[in-house]
Amino acid sequence: MLVGKRITLIVGGGIAGYKALELVRLLKKAGASVTPVLTKGGAEFVTPLSLAALAGGKVYQDLFDLTEEAEMGHIRLSRASDLLVVAPATADLLAKMAGGRADDLASTLLLATDKRVLVAPAMNLRMWLHPATQRNLATLEGDGVLRVGPDEGDMACGEYGPGRMAEPEAILAAISAALGAGRLAGRHVLVTSGPTHEPIDPVRYIANRSSGAQGTAIAAALRDLGARVTFVTGPASVPPPPGVDVVAVGTAAQMAAAVRAALPADAAVMAAAVADWRIANPGTQKMKKDGSDRPPALDFAENEDILAAVSRGEPRPRLVVGFAAETEKVVEHATAKRLRKGCDWILANDVSPETGIMGGAENAVTLIDANGAEPWPRMGKDAVARRLAERIANALA
CATH class of the missing domain: 3.40.50.1950 (Flavin prenyltransferase-like)
Structure with missing residues (x-):
């Protein structure tokens, strides 16, 4: 080597x-x-x-x-x-x-x-x-x-x-x-990370508690194996890793556009916690209380399914990896999601508040593919990232 x-x-x-x-x-x-x-x-x-x-x-x-x-x-x-x-x-x-x-x-x-x-x-x-x-x-x-x-x-x-x-x-x-001698040298890998922020009005938005730590660690681990990494990140609370091509986005629509622009790729790791819905018509001015007891009605529209679009679109990466953050029936729901989205692997984890995983330093994932479910022990997010990067290198070898 x-x-x-x-x-x-x-x-x-x-x-x-x-x-x-x-x-x-x-x-x-x-x-x-x-x-x-x-x-x-x-x-x-x-x-x-x-x-x-x-x-x-x-x-x-x-x-x-x-x-x-x-x-x-x-x-x-x-x-x-x-x-x-x-x-x-x-x-x-x-x-x-x-x-x-x-x-x-x-x-x-x-x-x-x-x-x-x-x-x-x-x-x-x-x-x-x-x-x-x-x-x-x-x-x-x-x-x-x-x-x-x-x-x-x-x-x-x-x-x-x-x-x-x-x-x-x-x-x-x-x-x-x-030194250009890594196992993924010459490969291009797309990684998405972090939450998306869907605006309600100019000062408010819908989001989730994703820190972006796991996606950031994955991008760094793939970089360390020699891959050229395009890192599409929402407004995460951790900085992006050095040595990767960073594309910063805010909304799910912006992330979808950045992902399309980043293709083709040898592999895609879709670790972002993308909002499922957005406000159909966000306010152009800050919403005010009007003195009534009735809050303003918010009309929701569904965001594009980025994982499914990459899995079923062209040019399709040779390997597409999704994530499933669940709070119950983790393996069952993630297995169904893999089939529904059309991706090759899904990493499922339990993000119930008592686990401390969302926003924390550790993760406990189960890798699900066509052969079944493989639980990994709880470990630091950097260790999860290195283990996944090695699996990706093996799959692309």
């Missing part, structure tokens, strides 16, 4: 550094050569000997190594790889990168390189959510730096939330995608 590819791996200072050892092993198994660069902080968690043993070569640590610098070693290192990977990428390393600092070997390599850079952030959730970190991340992504993760979960500090470094397998997939 990565035969002949050269990776420079910068290991930052964090407890997640132990995952870098497994990442080196996976990269070597995939055929890549790995040049490790260990920061001063990273050496507090990972030894140079363990990195060298797994990488099969020298570990670089010191910017002022006289032998190397006599030959401008940091410049050579910065140009000799196909990709620079920072894992774990600490808040400090991200800040240095965003600010263009070069006060150690790692930051100097990152500033001097003319190759692509992929970061795998890892830090406490408060550090991750801090406006300074988010500003630095926005700057780096604007500069073309690629990112994988972080995931949500338990942390070494005892807290729970976003900030866990992505698992080595996910980082390997992101590396493969960055």
